[in-house]
Amino acid sequence: MKTTTCILALSFGLVLFDCPARCAEPWATARGNSARTGCNDNLPGPASPKVLWVYRSQEHFIATPAPAGDHLLVAGLGGFNTGTLHALPLTGMAKPQPAWTRGSPLLKLPVVSSPAVSDGKLVFGDGMHQTDGAVLHCLHADGSPFWELSVPGTLVHIEGAPAVAGKRVYIGGGAAGVLCVERDRVTLDGKEMTAAEIQKLLKAKWAELQAKYEADKKKDPDFAVAPNEDMLPKAIPVKVWQQGQDKWHVDAPVNVAGDNVLVASAFLDKEKVGDRALLCLDAGNGSIRWRQPLVFNPWGGAAILDKLVVVAGSTAGYDVKALQGAKGDLAAFDLATGQPKWRKEVPGGVLGGVALADGLAIVCATDGKVRAYDLASGERKWIYDARTPIFAPPAIAAGVAYAGDLKGVVHAIALADGKGKWTLDLGSDPEVKSPGMIYASPVLHGGKLYVATCNIDGAFARQPTVVVCIGSK
Template identity: 25%
Template sequence: MFMKQPGNTERFTIVIRCSLLLCVGLFVSTACQADDWLYARGTAASNGVAASPLTPKPTELWRYEAPDTGFEATAVVKDGIAYLGDVNGTFHAVNIETGKAVWTKAFDDSGFLSAAAIDGDHLFVGDYNGVLRCLAMADGTERWQVELSAELMAGPMVHQGKVLATTESGHFTKHEADTGKQIGEFVIDAPLRCTPTIVDGRAMLAGCDSKLHAIDIETFKEVDSLEIDGPTGCTPAAIGSRIYFGTEEGSFFAIDTGKSPFEVLWKYVDRRRRQGIRTAAAVSDKLAIYGSQGKAVFAIDVTTGKSAWTFPTRTRVDSSPVIAGSVAVAATQRGKLHLIDLESGEETWQFDAGNNFVASPTVVDGKLLIGNTGGILFCFGEQK
């Protein structure tokens, strides 16, 4: 059969149509990937900024209850499924549209206090007995496990096929994601309680030895460090080469890691509430937001290092805040959730969950997910 060959105009039209289809496909794919929450603080930069906005006045969409246990681990999300472990050693996969369990998997003599990390179709999670596991996302089947030197208090990170984990004994380890084989180790003389933050091929670790450490991920050698004014377990938040975190001395730092030696850009201290900072910060190009043992949430201008606003909570804040659209999400030890307007610092909404929040919020697809110590995973959003 004779087929008519397209002329120049038709060829141009075909190319444009194909290009448009390709762009649309790429946009959809990127949007889906961007709205996943793959690590404790969302991305490898650990800056706690959601890809999708959250309505300033959400409603409760559902609650998932795990009996006789509690949630202290932050949920991670991929393709509409939330994954989190409970303090008694059961791991849960929950559909974020329905609030129904997809699967649960119990592990003997275990308990999960920190977020998992997602890479491909696997979950990587540590427990309070020092076991790092790889689980299949499909059903929770354990692919491998390795015993580390002490409990894992922070979620792991995955970078280019390598799993990075910190332990209470001060060990920072690198493992093959396929097998769990340990292929690197860096040690400090104090606990490491932060998730590694990735900046330009380096893992940034804020340690209980009162230092910021930069570890080259390829060689696993320390390439830079900086003395800070106190110990910290806060996961650093990165915007480009600049990182932000607080200390037990109540100081909040902005540091340029693009320079060697590192340069402290500014340090903020609230003189009235100078108590320890134990949350990671949520950082945008305008504000750094963190909670404190001083019973408040602070917003600091990232350019000037000056206070933008302070939101009193009347109780300690151990849960790390999240920025979602025009609001910050903060959760307290008394079990209250607050949405705070980023511009004014005024509350737009609150919810009393009844039990403490240690886990941090997760925001995906316009939904706010957070578990409490009473064993309830809540989902809030806009009722459709």
């Protein structure tokens, strides 16, 4: 597999740590907001679908894409579980190319964490269930690294998206529980420094590495090793607190509402570790405010709207061969007290979580159905049948839900009555012609719908994948 790894302009002729103001985009948590709608501008999505551009790849796109300024950030999983992060143009050419791509040596582990975008900084984690230990990364909008935090340990991985609030980053780390770090305060060699001070130090270090390389080339050019950014010192964010280490298993994205951090923890049946529960923490110090047990594992995390927290669960994980007989549920709790409001069972696993909009809780399930429930009462309002299992949660804007299934079909569904408005098959569409499973939530931004596919398993295993931009005819 060919990948383009970005070795950035570390000659420092460029300013490493300054980003354009336009990079400050409000996409600071999973799927854009606490209600998990996958849309922050509420602009109407495509009324009649037309594929505007296609990015083709051999990587698998598991994490939800994230808009950031003029780019769409997409994490890719390559051969041998290599991780990459691409910055694709949001609009423009029919065959877009990344503005930059980050991979090795910066990313040494697989990446399935969707980035959070805040004040021109991109925060995401690495690692997955097959790996132990993880790194929380913070990049600038041009892809240059700002800081990284190593989180060691067995069954430690950062799969969910971070939440950034009040200049602090909140992240689940598998067996590491939940960590809170400062977004803008960092240390280098044990000393707290400003971004300007770090830039000055790195410039000097880079000049030293370049000088050594030039000297080595004169001595023996065949053995001279060109410097790369992995040779530079690494800034580390100031850690504020850590909670639930070796007690919880937090693969789901955390959610922040005011001074509350909502944590969805799983119990791993094979390893017999974790705590299947929904917890509310104090954002300031990580102390537990309340805990409610859950029936099924909450892989998609919690959604929050006003004073209500809604979490979905599943007996099955992200395994297309293990969906037979999967069960799921949807449960609502009072944000302030944790008191249960209602719970509904679903005849299919709900893996991707829930989206809250227009007084409804919308979930997609492995039985191929999209369901809407009344937020206040839990009463089911409608069912839409996609006839194919669904992993990804929906994106919602302007009264329409957009869902993608495991055959690569995108469905537009009216929130008012659950009736289908249109479908688009990525396998048969003449502009795409690339079948693939949709693991990640579709994303709406600027009236366009962005969808990515994953062929890590199933009927389309090892076939090419795509990221597509869908507009209106």
